[in-house]
Every structure is written in C-alpha cells, then in structure tokens.
Amino acid sequence: MEKIKFDQLQEEILHETMANGLEVYIIPKKGFNKSFATFTTKYGSIDNHFVPLDKDDYTKVPDGIAHFLEHKLFEKEDGDVFNKFGRLGASANAFTSFTRTAYLFSSTSHVSESLTTLLDFVQEPYFTEETVNKEKGIIAQEIQMYEDEPDWRLFFGILGNMYPKHPLHIDIAGTVDSIMDITPELLYENHATFYHPSNMSLFVVGKLDPEKMMKLIRENQAQKEYAPAEAIKRIFPEETVKDIKPYNFIHMTVNRPKSIVGVKGIREIPSGIEALKYKTTMDLLLMLLFGPTSANYLKLYDKGIVDDSFSFEFNLDRTFHFIDVSGDTKDSTVFSAEIKKLLLEAKMSSELTDENLAIVKKRTIGQELQSLNSLEYIANQYSQPIYGKATLFDVVPIIESITLDEIKKAAEEFMVEDHMTTFHILPKGDKDV
Template sequence: MEKKQYEQLNETIYTETLSNGLSVTLLPKNEFHKTYGLFTTKYGSIDNQFIPRDSDQLTRVPDGIAHFLEHKMFEKEDGDVFNLFGKLGASANAFTSFTQTSYLFSSTTNVDENIGTLLDFVQEPYFTKETVDKEKGIIAQEIQMYEDEPDWRLFFGLLGNMYPKHPLHIDIAGTVDSIMDITAELLHESYNTFYHPSNMNLFVVGKMDPEEMIQLIKTNQAKKNFSEATEIERYFPEETTADIKPFDSIKMAVKRPKSIVGIKGVGRAPEGKGALVYKTTMDLLLALLVGPTSDNYLRLYDTGIIDDSFSYDFSLERTFYFADIGGDTKEPEAFSNVIKEILLTAKVSPELNQAHLVLVKKRMIGQVLQSLNSLEYIASHYSQQNYGEATLFDLVPIIDSITLNQIKVLAEEFMQEKYMSVFHILPKEDSKT
C-alpha cells in the first residue's frame, strides 16, 4: 500500500489498486468507534449513451437506469440486503448522482463482516422481469414526488436552460415514461459495463487496522472472477454557447416566487488537482461576492430581495461545471437582475479586496477543519470528489495559496453574460406569464 501523511492535519491515507483494477483508499480514525465503507462506481445519470462491454455499437439506454439499477442492487433472490446489514448491526444506504453511484454502510461492530457484505452484494447482481416490473411503480412514485418539489424543479429548470442537449438536464431518476422501458436485460448490460472493479473505488474510514483491512479486501476479491478491464466509451452531445436558453419560467403552487441564476462553464472541465484549485477559487469568488460577509448580501437581505433561503454553489464534475445562485424572493425579476449585475461586474467589485479575502479564507478554513472531524462528512464527500491525487486534506493549503489576482482573473473569464441563464418559479395565482 502507498502511504500518504498529512502532518498538519495528523491524518494518514493508505491507497492501493488491486490486480482486478479496484481502487482502495483507507483512512484510519481510531479515536472514533464508528466505521464507514463506501463502494462507488463511476456511473451516473448522465451516462445514458455508451458502448456496452463486448460490443462495438453505441447504445442509448432509458433515462434513469443508473438510479433504477441502484435500487435493484439491494434485492436478492434470498431477501433484502438491508436486513442482512441490520443483523450485523449496520445501517446501509445508497445514492445516485449525475456521475456516480455509491453504496455505503456505517457500523460500530462486525466491521469485517459488513465490508464483505458490501463488496459481495454490489458484485452479485440479481434481476428478474418480475422484480424489475415491481420496482417501476415504486420509482414512478418517487419521480412524481420530486415533480411536486419546487426547489427541485427550480434547479432542473435552470439545468434545462443551460444544458438543453447534455443529459445533465434530465432528472436523475428519469421520467415515468423512460423507466417503463427498463428491462432486466438492459440492467445487466449497464451493470456489466460500469460495475467492473476497474471503474470502481472502495473507501473505508474509521476504526481499523489498515494492514488487516487491505488483506480482508484482497481475500474477498481474490475469490471472484472478473473479465479483463477495458476502457469505457461514453458519448455526450456537443453544445455551444448559442444553445443556452437565457430565461424560462413555470407556475407552481408556491406562496413565494423563486429565482435562480446560473453560469455555465464552457470548455473542457479542469481535471486532477487543477480541478480542486479551480473549484476552490470559484468558491472563494462566490463567497466574496454574495456570501454572508459581503456588503452585497447585507444590502439584498435588508431590502427583502433575499431571505434565509438564499444559497449559492459551484459544481465541477466529469464533463460539466457551473455556478448557481438562487432562493425565494418577493421580486424574482429584481433578484435575477441584481445577481447578474453583481456577477458581471465581479472583476471590479469592491468586495474583491485583500482584507475581505483574508476574512473569507479564515471562515472557509474553519469550516473545512470542523467538517474533517465528522466521519459522515469525510465519507460522503471523499468518494464523490475526483481530483486525481489531491484529496480533501489538500484543501487547507490550497485555500491558503489562492491569491486575489487569481480570483479576479477567474471572475473576468467565467462571469460573462453569454454564459448566464435565469429560471423563475411563479405562484399560479400571481403569474402573468
């Protein structure tokens, strides 16, 4: 195993790539009683066009199949995997995002058995026509529930404006119509393509002996046969700036309007450690412009244009990156106009000054250090972020190293009107659109 120490944070990470291609990362935290295990495949909702393993033909699978597959993995011929984890004193869960699917457990006892259960159930699929058809009704209800959720609709409305061709704009669970086309055969095809160990990683954090843990994992994997690793070929449609829809809105049964402003990243997304530096620089820029320490935030809050629902975020993942700023507001048009003005004048904004940057950095570093005391935070974030050799534990020195000039350069490059889009949700009774 390769060992990497972070002396400033008193942390040591162990990594090894097994002979079958599985990437394993171990983070001992022996001062804790709990252990988390996360088993992740780089397969998410956007991966709906690809060349299946043992084929040379591009295929288009139904939207929502990655999420559907996640649901079905817990059901086996002899029962439900949740019950098995429960008997071992563990809680289990799973989630599907745009770019990956993760399965996890947490436990204070029977850690070895739970690791084995996690690896075994994910690597032993079981699908039948009967169980697949039964699941369609369950997931259809979940989709309909999210269709009635205003904040969910606001976010995906913005994605629809910015990414009209890219599958990012499609709900992670798909649509009621699309999931009806999912079959056991298609699930097996997707599973065989994306659930190969070479496309997966296992992350374990908590109380453990790393040497014993890696041996346990190796022994488990040595008992299984896998085909030879091959590179996965995915397909994504080409998009240009001209495809961005500047504005759209819908009416819903909400008491207060909602507005969101998005800025689409154009060009190839940064990769490796450069992606972590880029994301951190953008996080600092947004915090300076509209974070709680900014004059902009106080002004908008005092005038009632924003309230406690106000939030901002920057997402950077495989094939896409974008910023979004939104919330409830009594004046959606005023909200989106003033946010756009703040972003478009970012480079010359008085908010971008050295004293403010020092304050925002201290605040951000404090939040990072506090979060690193939580196994839940580490477990949920570590495997989600793909920054090459860089990790969460590189974040503090990266924050400290970013200069005001770097932030201003990024503001000039990224904050352009042609990259922006606005989406509103208006109350049905008040809407004039």
C-alpha cells in the same frame, strides 16, 4: 500498499490497486468508535450513451437506469440486503448522482462482516422480470413526488436552460415513461459495463486495523472473476453558447416566487489537483460576493430581495461546471436582475479585497478542519473521481495558496453575460414579465 502522509493535518491514507483494478483507500482514525465505508462507481444519470462491455457499437439506454440499478441491487434472491446490515448492527444506504453511484454503511461493530456484505451485494447482481416491474411503480411514484417539489423543479429548470441537449437536464431518476423501458437484460448489461472493479473505488475510514482490512479486501476480490478491464466509451451531445436558453419559467403552487440564476462554464474542465484548486477558487469567489457577512448580501437582505432561503453554489464534475444562485423572493425579476448585475461586475467588486479574502479563507479553513471530524464527510468527499489523487486533505494548503489576483481572473473569465440564464417559478395566477 502505498502510504500517503499529510503531515500538516496528521493524517495518513493507505492506498492499493487490486489486481482487478479496484482502487482501495483506507484511513485509520484514532479516537473514533465508528467506521464508515463507501463503494463507488463512476456511473451516474448522465451516462446513458456508451459502448457496453464486450460490444463494438454504442447503445442508448433509458434515462434513470443508473438510479434504477442502484435500487435493485439491494434486492437479492434470499431477501433484502438492508436486513443483513441490520443484523450486523450497521446502517446502510446508497445514492445516485449525475456522475457516480455510491453504496455505503456505518457501524460501530462487525465492520469486517459489513464490509464483506457491501462488496458482495454490489458486485453480485440479481434481477428478475417480476421484481423489475414491481420497482417501476415504486420509482414512478418517487419521480411524481419530485415533480411536485418546487426547489427540485427550480434546479432542473436552470439545468434545462444551460444544458438543453446534455442529459444533465434530465431528472436523475428519469421519467415515468423512460423507466418503463428498463429490463433485467439492460440492468445486467449496465452493471457489467460500469460496475467493473476498474471503474470503481472503495473507501473505508474509522476505527479499524488497516493491514487486516486490506487483506480482507484482497481475498474478497481474488475470489471473483471479471473480464479484462476496458476504457468505457461514452458519448455526450456537443453544445455551444448559442444553445443556452436565456430565460424560462413555470407556474406552481408556491406562496412566493422562486428565482435562480445560472452561469454555464465553457472552458475546458481541469482534473486532479488543478480541478480541486479551480473548485476552491470559485467557492471563495462566491463566498466573497454572496457570503452571509458580505456587503452585497446584507444590501439584498435589507431591501427584501433575498431571505433565509438564499443559496449559491459552484458545481464541477466531468463534462459540466456551472454556478447557480437562487432563493425565494417577493419579485423574481428584481432578484435575477440584481444577481446578474453583481455577477457581471464581480471582477471589479469592492468585495474582492485582500482583507475580505483573508477573512473568508480563515472561515473556510475552520469549516474544513471541523468537517474532518465527520467520517461521512471524509468518505463522501473522497469518492469524487474528478480530483484524481488529490484529496480533501489537500484543500487547506490550496486555500492558503490562492491569491486575490487568481480570484479576480476567475471572475473575469467566468462571468460572461452570454453564459448567464434565469429560471423562475411563479405562483399560479401570476403573470410572467
């Protein structure tokens, strides 16, 4: 068992790779009464074209199957797994993103029993024709609900502009039509391929004895048999800058127009500590340009171009990275024009000064340290595989190391007009420009 110490933050991580390939991380936290665990597979909604385990040819599966599989794993022949967690006094949940599916629980007692339940229900699938068909109706309603959610449609609208060929632009839950093609056989095949321990990680943090916890996990995994680990072969469509759609819009029942500007990342995506530094650099850049105390934001707010709905984010994951800046506005065309102007002029922006960077760094470090008091935040951040062995405990020294020149270089390389796109949601009856 490997021990990784972070002296600056007085934290310690215990790490071990199980014989079957499962990566296990444990962080004991003194002074906490609660424990939190996440069991994560590197399998998300974009993983729809791959070579199944023990096969030679690529297969294309229905959109939304990763999310569907997440739902169905909670249902077993002897009942609902949520009830088992409830009897142990634990709260359980799960989520599917573009690139991962995570199962989790939190508890103040019976942590060992809850952890065993987590490992067993995720690794022992049970599907029938009847229960799969029943779930189709439930998820179809969920999909239709999100189709009526303006902010959800806004986000996937800009993804459709940036990634028209990539499965990233497809709703994580799939479509009503696509989920109708899901069968128990497909679910078992996807589970065998992507839920192999070598493609998964387990993270446990909180009030616990790490030696006893690691022993429990070893014994649990030793009782289960798996085929030899294989590298998963995935296919994603090739895209170029020419595939980016500069603009699109839809009408919905909204009181005010909504606008979002996206900038698609083109450079090769780094991994490990370099990925974490790249993400942090871009986050600092956006905070300097659009943070709540920036002159840019205050000007936009005073002019009525943005309101409290204004938001911005840099997303980085395997096969994609992009910026999105969005908000409700009285004039969507003015909003998008102003945001694009600020992005294109970013490398020369008066906001990019050593003084402003020092302020943003101090604020960001403070928020990061405060977040380390949240077991949920620690576990969820730690389960992002693109960062490799780099962890959120590396974030503070990375923030401290980033220079203004590095931020200006990032702005110059990323903010390219041909990589930018706009999507609007307009109230019904409003004309497009």
